[in-house]
Amino acid sequence: MRIELLYWEGCPSYPEAKALLEEVLAERGLAGQVEMREVLTHEEAVALSFPGSPTIRVNGRDVDPAGAGVPPGLTCRVYVLGDGRPSPVPSRRQLEEALS
Amino acid sequence: MTVAETAPAFGLPGVDGRNHMLDEYADAPVLVLVQSCNHCPYVLAWEGRIDALAREYADRGVRFVAINSNDAEAYPADSFDAMVRHAREAGYSFDYLHDASQEIARALGSERTPEAFVYDADRRLVYHGAVDDSREEERVTAHYLRDAIEAALAGEAPPVAETPPVGCTVKWRS
Numbered sequence: 088m089r090i091e092l093l094y095w096e097g098c099p100s101y102p103e104a105k106a107l108l109e110e111v112l113a114e115r116g117l118a119g120q121v122e123m124r125e126v127l128t129h130e131e132a133v134a135l136s137f138p139g140s141p142t143i144r145v146n147g148r149d150v151d152p153a154g155a156g157v158p159p160g161l162t163c164r165v166y167v168l169g170d171g172r173p174s175p176v177p178s179r180r181q182l183e184e185a186l187s
Numbered sequence: 188m189t190v191a192e193t194a195p196a197f198g199l200p201g202v203d204g205r206n207h208m209l210d211e212y213a214d215a216p217v218l219v220l221v222q223s224c225n226h227c228p229y230v231l232a233w234e235g236r237i238d239a240l241a242r243e244y245a246d247r248g249v250r251f252v253a254i255n256s257n258d259a260e261a262y263p264a265d266s267f268d269a270m271v272r273h274a275r276e277a278g279y280s281f282d283y284l285h286d287a288s289q290e291i292a293r294a295l296g297s298e299r300t301p302e303a304f305v306y307d308a309d310r311r312l313v314y315h316g317a318v319d320d321s322r323e324e325e326r327v328t329a330h331y332l333r334d335a336i337e338a339a340l341a342g343e344a345p346p347v348a349e350t351p352p353v354g355c356t357v358k359w360r361s
Contacts, residue, residue, distance in 0.1 A: 097356045100228070129261070162262065163355040165228040173231035175322070 088146060088186075091122045095132075095140035098163035100175035104141040111182045132159040139164030143177060143185070150177050150185035194218060194310040195294035199254065199284035200267070202274040207252070207282050209310075215250040217339045219332070220304040222297040222357065223253040223283070225273040226264035229354035230301050232322040234277055237301065240318075240333060241281040249336055251281035256292035257300070257358035265358070292357055302352035305335045305345075313339050316350030 092108060094101035105121065112118055126137050138157045142149065142164060149155035151166055166174045166181070198208045212218050221237060223230050241251035257265035267285045274283045286292055295304060305314035314335030319327045335345035 099353065160262070162226065162358075163228050165226065165231060173228050175228035175232070 088117065088120065089122070089144075090117075090120050090186075091124060091144045093124045093126055093135060093137055093140070093142040093144070095126050095137075095161045097161060098140040098175070100163060101141040104143065104176040107176060107179060108143060108182055111179060111186060115186060117186075126161065129159075129161055132161055135159070141176065143182070145185045148185070150181050190296035190304070190312065190315050191294055192312050194220065194304075194306045194312075195291055197254075197284070197286075197291045197294075199286055199291065201285075202267075202271045202279075202283045207284055212250045212252070215248050216308045217244075217249045217336055218306045218310065219249065219251045219336065220295065220306070221251065221253045222256065222292060222295065222300050222302040222304075222352075224255045224257045224262075224265050224300045224355070224358075225269050226262065227300045227355035229299075229322055233301050233318050233354075234279075236318055236324060237303075237332075238278065238280055240336070244336055245280070247340060249340070253279070253281060253283045254286050254291055254295075255283065255300075256286035256289045256297065258289075258360040259287070260360070262358050289357075289360060297357050299352040299354040299356060301354050303332050303335075305332065305339060307339045307342075314345050314348055316347075316352050320350075322353065 126132050137159050138155055139162045163175055166177045168174050168178050196209045198206055201207045255270055259266040303318055307313050318332045320329040321327045331347055331350050338345035
């Protein structure tokens with residue numbers, strides 16, 4: 088299983104997303120498998136179809152497919168939680184479903 | 188970037204179709220400027236609380252003004268038209284102004300969205316930083332902005348004068 092976390096340093100949410108992801112992975116005995124990739128330029132964001140930071144992909148599939156289609160760019164990504172609230176990080180449930 | 192110790196003069200277009208100048212808020216005993224934008228998830232998480240404070244303190248003359256300085260060419264979600272739509276959809280009770288030149292963001296010394304600047308009646312900065320200590324409302328334990336407004340209304344120094352703003356970076360033009 089390939090797990091990537093793409094991030095942009097200008098958005099402060101990726102450490103929280105990484106910690107949550109590692110927690111969920113540890114529960115499944117998959118600790119230490121996160122590939123971190125920093126996105127540095129707009130051109131790189133376009134090339135990687137990076138819709139914002141953080142973006143987490145499991146075997147190439149975004150953990151939030153609905154939010155993956157926004158125009159790529161160096162920005163903070165908006166996730167929508169189960170109760171409709173916006174969040175800068177995906178929910179635990181989104182990660183769990185992506186890893187199941 | 189150095190944070191402005193006094194409120195910078197401005198004249199900026201608002202989503203209400205009017206131009207707004209610093210002087211028009213002269214009667215307010217406290218003026219709260221919030222560096223903001225449309226698309227940042229941290230703004231989206233906090234804007235409801237900012238609006239609730241604006242409504243709560245309106246009767247006491249406190250004025251809130253949000254300013255969006257993000258580069259709308261690189262980030263079309265922050266265009267003026269998008270601001271008009273966002274303010275309407277979010278039901279903002281406060282003025283929401285467009286700083287297309289980014290001059291006011293630079294004058295304020297802004298770095299993040301959202302980032303609050305509280306000025307007393309003499310428009311001296313009494314608080315700068317985060318709205319409170321958690322983007323998740325149910326986890327808030329410190330109400331920095333509320334406490335600063337209350338202190339300023341009482342003519343006192345706030346218990347906390349500065350906190351690190353938490354949010355997206357201001358999107359500067361290259």
